[in-house]
Amino acid sequence: MDHILEAIGAAEGAGRIEGFGELPVPESYRGVVVRADETAMFDGLATKDKDPRKSLHMQEVATPDLGPGEALIAVMASAINYNTVWTSIFEPMSTFGFLQRYGKLSPLTRRHDLPYHVVGSDAAGVVLRTGPGVTKWQPGDQVVAHCLSVELEDAAGHDDTMLDPQQRIWGFETNFGGLAELAVVKANQLMPKPAHLSWEEAASPGLVNSTAYRQLVSHHGADMKQGDVVLIWGASGGLGSYATQMAVNGGAIPVCVVSSPQKAELCRRMGAELVIDRSAEGYRFWRDEHTPDPNEWKRFGARIRELTGGDDPDIVFEHPGRETFGASVFVAKRGGTIVTCASTSGFDHHYDNRYLWMHLKRIVGSHFANYREAWEANRLIDRGLVHPTLSKVFSLEQTGQATYEVHRNAHQGKVGVLALAPQEGLGIYDSEKRARHEEAINRFRGV
Ligand SMILES: NC(=O)c1ccc[n+]([C@@H]2O[C@H](COP(=O)([O-])OP(=O)(O)OC[C@H]3O[C@@H](n4cnc5c(N)ncnc54)[C@H](OP(=O)(O)O)[C@@H]3O)[C@@H](O)[C@H]2O)c1
Numbered sequence: 358m359d360h361i362l363e364a365i366g367a368a369e370g371a372g373r374i375e376g377f378g379e380l381p382v383p384e385s386y387r388g389v390v391v392r393a394d395e396t397a398m399f400d401g402l403a404t405k406d407k408d409p410r411k412s413l414h415m416q417e418v419a420t421p422d423l424g425p426g427e428a429l430i431a432v433m434a435s436a437i438n439y440n441t442v443w444t445s446i447f448e449p450m451s452t453f454g455f456l457q458r459y460g461k462l463s464p465l466t467r468r469h470d471l472p473y474h475v476v477g478s479d480a481a482g483v484v485l486r487t488g489p490g491v492t493k494w495q496p497g498d499q500v501v502a503h504c505l506s507v508e509l510e511d512a513a514g515h516d517d518t519m520l521d522p523q524q525r526i527w528g529f530e531t532n533f534g535g536l537a538e539l540a541v542v543k544a545n546q547l548m549p550k551p552a553h554l555s556w557e558e559a560a561s562p563g564l565v566n567s568t569a570y571r572q573l574v575s576h577h578g579a580d581m582k583q584g585d586v587v588l589i590w591g592a593s594g595g596l597g598s599y600a601t602q603m604a605v606n607g608g609a610i611p612v613c614v615v616s617s618p619q620k621a622e623l624c625r626r627m628g629a630e631l632v633i634d635r636s637a638e639g640y641r642f643w644r645d646e647h648t649p650d651p652n653e654w655k656r657f658g659a660r661i662r663e664l665t666g667g668d669d670p671d672i673v674f675e676h677p678g679r680e681t682f683g684a685s686v687f688v689a690k691r692g693g694t695i696v697t698c699a700s701t702s703g704f705d706h707h708y709d710n711r712y713l714w715m716h717l718k719r720i721v722g723s724h725f726a727n728y729r730e731a732w733e734a735n736r737l738i739d740r741g742l743v744h745p746t747l748s749k750v751f752s753l754e755q756t757g758q759a760t761y762e763v764h765r766n767a768h769q770g771k772v773g774v775l776a777l778a779p780q781e782g783l784g785i786y787d788s789e790k791r792a793r794h795e796e797a798i799n800r801f802r803g804v
Contacts, residue, residue, distance in 0.1 A: 358383060358538055361431045362777050365483050371499060371552035371786040374483060378496030382429065382486055388418045388475035388537030389756045391444055396451040409445035409764055410757035418475060421533060421541055423488035424465040428544045430500065432776040433556035433784060435535040436479040436747075437756070438564045439595065439701070442764045444476050444529060445757075449704070452476075455530040462508075462523070469532040477536030478504035478528040481550050481560035481784070482777070491544040499550040499784070502542045503731035504564050506531050517577060518727040526725060535560070536756055538777050548732055551739040552787035557773035558745040558798060559784065562599065562738050565771065567726035569599035570734035572674065572696050574607065577730070578723045579672040579696040583608035588661065588670035588688065590677050592629065593620040595763075596698070598746035598770045598801070599734075600674050601627045606742055612661055612670065616766075619804055623746075623769060626800045631664040633657075642684050649707050654687040661688055672696060679703030691716040698723045741794045746770030748801040750781050770801035 360380055368374045391412050399407040423429055444452045452474050460470025484498045494500070507514055507521040514521025528534020533541035550559045572578040573587070581587060587604045591597040592613030604611035605628040613624040616636040624632045640657055644650045661670065669690035675682060678700025685695050686708035695718065700706065712718070726734060737743040750773040751759040762768045775781065785791055791798070 358386070358777060361485065362779070365431065365433065365777070366783070368499070371550070373495060374497035374499070376497070377483060377485065380485065383420060383539070385417045385419050386538040387415055387753065389413055389415050389477065389753060390418065390473040390475050391447075391452070393453050393472040396447050396453060399446060404446065404448060407446035407448070409442060409760035412445045412447070413476070413757040413760060415754055415756070416473065418473065418537075420539060421468050423486055423541065425489045426491060426544055427488040428484050428491060428494055428542055428547060429486040430480060430482045430502065430540050430542060431485045432480045432482040432535055432537055432540050433778040434481050434560040435477045435774045435776055436561040436563070437759045437763050437772040437774060438478050439699070439763060440478055440526060440529040441476050441536065441760050444474065445760055446764070452529060455525070456532055459525065459531060471532060475532055475534050475537050476528055477534035477540070478526055479560050479563040480535030480540050480542075481556045482540075484547070485539065487544060494544050494547050498547070500547045501550050501559050501563055501735060502527070502535065502540070502546045503548060503567055503726070503735070504528060505546060505725055505728060505731060506543055519577070519724060536753065536774060536776070538753070545728060548735045549739065550784070551735075553741065553785060553791035553794065554738070554745060554798070555782050556778045556784040557750050557775060557781055558747055561745045561747045561771040561773050562743070563735070564725070565595040566599045566738065566743065567731040567734040568698055568723070569596050569603060570737070571726040571730045572596075572698050572723040573600050573603055573672065575726070575730050577727070578721060579674075579694045581607055581609050581672055585609040585671040586612060586665050586668045586690070587672045587674060588612045588614065588685070589674045590614050590681055590685075592632070593623040593769055595771055596676055597674070598623070598627065599743060601629050602743045605629060610665065612664060620769065623801060623804060633660060633664070640684070642681060649683045651687070651709065654684045657684050658688040669693065676700075677702050679706055682706040683708045686718065686720070687712050689718050692718065694719045694721055696721045696723050741790060744794060744797040744800070746801045747773050748804055749773070750775060769804050
């Protein structure tokens with residue numbers, strides 16, 4: 358890998374690194390994997406006791422051949438997403454089932470069905486090779502990759518690529534993901550790397566920024582408009598830190614929910630004024646495992662009205678799931694929207710349907726982002742309208758620890774991982790633009 362790193366290090370600016378395509382492709386590379394023969398290792402343990410440090414391994418893997426429309430990227434940095442938490446604890450199911458199903462699709466996809474799964478759904482790096490038919494991108498291009506993998510052979514996905522029946526999340530439902538020195542993507546996952554950001558900063562927004570964009574801003578999601586009151590769960594976390602910035606930018610009124618004074622401070626740094634510390638205020642939406650507590654929904658709703666001057670949320674940005682969903686449906690405004698993309702605390706939701714139908718509320722399901730939405734979300738980063746929320750950076754060897762911290766909710770914003778990049782702070786080619794946003798880019802650092 359040294360020759361690759363040397364060539365990237367010698368780059369003098371953003372754009373294409375000349376001669377990169379002539380560099381030999383290594384036969385193997387180091388990637389972070391889970392192993393098929395270890396999927397039962399946590400059987401019988403509670404979710405919180407399943408330790409990603411035990412199941413994520415760094416190992417040498419063979420570099421796959423490239424198929425039509427694909428690109429091999431030299432990964433400088435990646436980031437931890439919650440999907441790597443799910444993969445590493447084999448919940449709600451092992452990801453090897455995804456790889457086996459994908460492998461049955463064609464001789465080309467069979468490459469993905471292996472006894473190891475290279476994980477990771479974010480990357481910033483340089484295109485090393487492109488497969489047949491790729492014209493927009495060339496070796497040497499400095500890129501970030503979004504994680505939407507689609508086959509696009511079916512008309513169902515031609516208007517909104519998320520509706521493709523063969524829609525998958527790269528590095529979760531496909532192999533050869535971003536937590537590695539090299540990664541294979543479909544070339545239409547590539548987007549220009551923002552020149553004012555370091556590799557690890559550029560790698561960190563991808564998945565969550567795109568998801569928050571569809572979920573909150575896009576007409577496929579909540580279609581947020583100026584003046585909307587937006588209740589954002591986990592507002593300083595991965596998804597929430599981008600949703601908060603989009604709400605502030607879009608002239609909406611975010612009501613940020615977090616669980617500590619430090620996290621509340623991060624929300625204020627992003628420009629949010631209304632913040633609820635759910636730990637300090639002690640909300641318990643469930644009396645016991647089976648019994649929700651509507652009095653607590655009401656107490657929560659009253660607190661939101663107190664902060665907003667009487668308004669209920671037009672939009673509830675949901676992802677904690679079982680723990681909070683009943684409260685989310687209750688507090689949404691008459692005619693409001695609860696938009697959900699996840700169920701971190703459990704997918705078996707409970708809510709009182711009377712509040713939904715009588716008050717004409719809507720529940721909208723949202724998942725990642727289509728090609729266009731991912732591109733628009735990256736454009737916001739590139740233009741300095743939304744900033745990375747990177748708090749801490751680990752080496753590739755420490756990916757298990759990085760994932761463990763996200764699993765334990767011991768992190769802020771995004772957690773980065775250096776792949777080929779030997780240190781933080783490399784890859785910045787537009788210092789002037791960076792200087793304008795330096796403070797915002799560093800909001801989450803070291804908190
Ligand atoms: N469908 C998709 O495309 C998609 C995309 C990205 C993520 N996701 C999913 O969305 C979820 C969140 O992802 P993320 O990257 O934002 O994770 P994250 O960085 O861990 O942030 C989630 C935040 O949610 C809050 N939270 C966690 N458990 C909670 C609970 N029981 N009640 C209330 N708040 C709770 C925490 O904030 P406080 O402790 O400060 O309240 C935490 O910071 C994960 O399940 C992930 O798999 C789905």
